[in-house]
Amino acid sequence: MTATAPTQSKGLMRTLFEPPAVGKMATGTKLVVYGLLLAWTLFVLFPIYWLLITSLKGPAEVNSGPFYVPFVDFQPTLQAWKDLLIIDYEDTLRAYTNSIIISLTSTALSVLIGSMAAYALARVSFKPNLITILIFVAAMIGCFVGIGIYGVDWRLTLASATAIFFFLAYAIGKRVKVPLGNGDILFWIISQRILAPVVVVVPIYMMFQTVRLLDTHLAIILTYAVVNLPIVVWLMYDFFSSIPKDLEESAQLDGATMIMTFREIVLPLSKAGLAATTLLVMILSWNEYLFALFLSTAKAQTMPILVAAMNAGERGILWWTMSAVIVVMIIPVVLLAVALQRFISKGILMGAVKG
């Protein structure tokens, strides 16, 4: 099973510094390799180190030139953390809970819906008719033009568009068939990822404004769930395709329904893929910026918006508080990554490699 990574049995340090498997290198080559790798390590870690120590500085330390080592060239203070967690805790806490609720719910929703769709695409062959789809899109455009430009009542337009769609679908769609396959549906779903948020965010904003859901959790959750759906479908499709079909057919013959097969056989076997996908989607919704910027103003504000808004203080940026707040934002991601770590190495990479 893919779920058991070798890291479990060996100690952490042992895994990190395991001796090389095969092959020998010349000492010169080795030095160059290590030199380059260490240089990159420095480039990766130094900004993070600077972030951490800045959160322990006060205005004086930040404003009067660079100080590098706490206790040696400056006296660390917890003032920034106090400001963030005690004095201004309400704002932080609200954004934090918002972020947690939104990313957890939207991730759960998109992983559930996305893996169901991916499973259906991996196992069942669909034959949608291109003509019917074109009629549907035409009806949709007709709707918008009617409502938006000619100001026809939206109920009337919607009803007549639906009626026209069904009439045409039966009249033309039944006779002229340009069948598409699962590959086309998969491509369609995945290609949604090409859409930059700015392309769709304005209508989504208007839509939620119309139904009075702006600045609510629900609006952001639904939006994130859909935005991340292509990723879930893509990764999970690869995983489901790699499960031997025999297992599901056997379950089917044993009397299991499709839902039961999915729950009892398929999901337990794709734990690694699910964990990796969940982590990725969770990180993406945790960090998402543009949609949150449009869809939340105060109540549903998420962490990225809170952090970005700290740019606009009247005294310039309070770098110490800013650093602390960024550290706070990073912590759950790191915890999650550590928790799911044993799945990731096998999971996300293999999924991505196969893609």
Added chain:
Amino acid sequence: MSASAQTATREATSQTKSLNTAKRLSMRNLNKYYGEFHAVIDLSIDIEPGEFLVLLGPSGCGKSTALRMIAGLEDISTGTIELGETDVTTVLPKYRDIAMVFQSYALYPHKTVAENIGFPLKVAKVPKAELDQAVLDAANQVQLGELLGRYPRQLSGGQRQRVALARAIVRRPACFLMDEPLSNLDAKLRGFMRAELKHMQRELGVTTVYVTHDQIEAMTLAHRVAIMKEGVLQQLDTPKEVYNNPANLFVAGFMGSPPMNFVNGRIEGGTFTCHQGRAPVAGYGDHVNVEFGFRPEDTVICSEDEAHLSGVVYSSEMTGNETIVTCTIGHSTVVVKADKDYEIDMNEVVHIKADLEKVCLFDGGSGERLRG
């Protein structure tokens, strides 16, 4: 169906102890198209309750497709399938009361042996106590009693095979389907499992359809064998009849190891003639393009004057209980089973004599059997 075949099926029926579960399985004019490709062509077979039917053929002959159509895993293009008294053509697999053993065994890797065996009962919502008892019974029947807590990856190939069997029998289905269940085992274990499978099927008396490309499995297991080629049923009869009385060139060449020898020639005035020899075939009319078929074990090496055919030795292999002499006669290769002490060198000339009682003659063009 020949007379002996009828006896065999009657035998099968009389052996059946639990007639209440065994059902008749009828396929009528089954067809399967994959787009333009016609995978199964007009297949009709009636399988008696409790019968062991083997679908035999080379890979790609449509035998697995036929089995999957019975299981309901493939849609049926045209035709009907009846199980017992009910038409199951469009019934979903789960309602067909069928159990299947897959080539890969399809054991659920995340479930223990007990959970694997109990899965069909679990989805049928059988009460826990009853389920445990049934699992234990099934496991004991295939000698797996001690391994119930293990996971499939901890088992050997033979044990996995048994788990798959136990999962199939635990539900007492109306019909077993087996898709090359022994092909993943090594040769020795395969022989052993074959015997066990046969014993178990006869004991349970469940109607069984078994797909294989291995003619020895077909010969040893089946009540009747159905041989397929390119989607078409070639012959349906008892193993003995299929072996001794092949309906056509394909069946004759497919059955037996080593298979039947063929020499091309013609019949003129009751004598088969080819470049390398002649043999009297009384009762057959004149025919231009004839395949003269004879089995390696029905052939002896003899002196020049009583020989039907002469050839050149290609190789000679001592297998222990016999010597297999391969020789070339014109463009064809002929295999002869000789005594284990027989020795002959490469490129020497051999003279052989076929048992004329058992010779089969086929039309060289259509492959159909010629009857005298």
Added chain:
Amino acid sequence: MRMSEWMDRHSRSLFITPAVVMILIFSIFPLIASLIVAFSRIRLRGGGYQVRFVGWRNFEKQIFGSEQFHFLGTFTSISLLGWIVGLSTTAAILWWMIKYCRTNFSVIGFIGRLITASMMVGLAFMFAATVLSGNPFGTLGTTLFYVVIGCGIQFIIGLGLAVLCAQPIRGRNFFRVVFFVPLMITPIGVGYIFRMMADTTKGPISPMWQWFGLQDFAWASDPWTARVFIIVGDSWQWIPFIFIVLLAALENIPKDYMEAGHVDGASEWQIFREITWPQILPVAATVMLIRVIEAFKIVDLPNIMTSGGPGIATESMSLHAFFAWRSLDLGQASAVAYLLLFVTVVTCVSFFNLVVLNRIRQQ
């Protein structure tokens, strides 16, 4: 029984319906609505919207009108160098089209290539008239700069690190974990962190700048350094992604191939070029496609690090659309967004069809 059997028979469509419906509502519906908005002028009136159809006017304004400097750049006269580069690019693309027509012509392939070719010629002349003639370019040029230069650098460094980490050395798992870290940092955070890093007076590397005599220099005040500055931040965050996927691909190659190469007497470089590279090529193409798609959407780093400045020098098209929305010009915002979508789709589809599929077909 009947009910559950009906469920069984239809569960296949029940599985996919939620995803399709969600995408229809939140992706296709807004996509079409956005198209309509791009062709209209929208006014807020009494809590509702008043939409007036204005045809191509929003696009005209971006491409030829008063927003031209913002979207495409400032045009005066094209310099000699601009003419040379522009005309030679046009000639090369024409030659490519003619070569295609001569070999295997198909209508769809021709139309696709025609779109790609005209966009390429247009972009070539845009760059010829702006940056090569000493004029600033607009958000389209900036976005392409981020995509082409940024993703190129990220790919080269990511591949290099993956190759280094695939060597049989002690501590490779340590490097793998460390190199993964930037992916976990929120992009907003990356923006602020690099603002601190780039501070030439109080930042951590300021002593070095002072030593070079550059203490009064500010990254964000010069258009080109500001753009480089954003690419550095973007690369810091995204190289790990490319690195990790390519490393997995490298480790997936069966050792036999390399060993056979060694036995046959190939040098390390030959082994990489002849064995390793063709093996990881499909993965490399896929990961770059993903990266390019995401790079076109870049918005948070320029917004945080430079707010699009100086002037419009670091403004990406996403940011451009966002600023237009903020000034309540919904029509312009949608038009810019659609232009971005067009460029993204043409680039990605061309890349996929002409590069990825071609290479895969050849193998």
